[in-house]
Amino acid sequence: MFSPRVVSLVPRTGPRRFMSTASKLTTVEVNDKTGIATLTMCRPPVNGQNLELLLDIKSSIKEIENDSSRGLIITSASPKVFCAGLDILEMHKPDQQRLRAVWTELQNVWCALYGISMPTAAAINGHAPAGGCLLATACEYRVMVPDCRIGLNETQLGIIAPKWLVSGFLNILPKRVAERALTQSRLFTTDEALQEGLIDEIANSKEEAVEKCAAFIGTFSKVNPVARALTKLQFRAENLRQFHKEREQDVENFLSLVNRPEVQKGIGAYLEGLKKKKANKQ
């Protein structure tokens, strides 16, 4: 059953559309014909993952899971950005309680998406650095539009991506490619990502990306869903087990790292750089 914060806008017999009413930072649409749910992140301008967006993504994933949809596609309402990762403002001169909650919710979102039994795919309709790449690599399939960038660039901000955050990345890339990419803060272009296997297909538009994701999910139509789910989870269980063992310590590590004066200085400079880049464009 859906939670009360989700409103069905049309009867369940027709094409369905569900919308989060709490904050409208995500929407969920279920295609009645295919049974596939599309979760769209809608926090302009870049879907920066602040506390509210993370809470909303988590609720939407849970709603989709409870509705027993045939599959989940994650995408963005922003025309150029899939997701810019953690909202850097949450990490700069942070409120400590909020910072703790942000990291805990990022963990919760990853764990919900990585561990969901239904087929998942990311329609990456724009840039996907850091936390954006985390969402995409938690899925089983990725389709990306041209001329965008994806990768884990945490070291650029002076922060270290913990093991659980890297595990989806490592499921996809050879270890040596992953190690080099992380240490270099490498953001792969769409073409490079395809060449390395970080994404599975390129699409010319968001609509085409969503269609390709739906076609991937459709490939499971003749596979026993329980056997499929257990097989998927068997592949992912070890990473999840390790994550649950370390998640509390991981929160403490994150807080202590982000609060270091040199990391705060680095985050401040990075924010300034983003602002300057924008000013130079204008």
Ligand SMILES: CCCCCCCCC/C=C/C(=O)SCCNC(=O)CCNC(=O)[C@H](O)C(C)(C)COP(=O)(O)OP(=O)(O)OC[C@H]1O[C@@H](n2cnc3c(N)ncnc32)[C@H](O)[C@@H]1OP(=O)(O)O
């Ligand atoms: C064990 C140890 C444990 C510790 C472990 C710690 C691990 C941490 C793991 C996760 C870390 C992260 O996700 S850190 C986040 C990393 N993310 C990034 O580095 C992305 C930075 N952003 C970009 O590169 C670009 O903005 C990009 C996404 C490509 C879009 O470029 P565009 O030209 O379209 O847009 P811009 O003009 O740059 O941005 C539009 C506005 O959005 C803002 N903006 C952009 N990205 C933002 C962001 N992430 N957070 C806040 N604000 C952001 C800009 O400042 C602008 O604000 P205004 O000027 O006000 O309009």
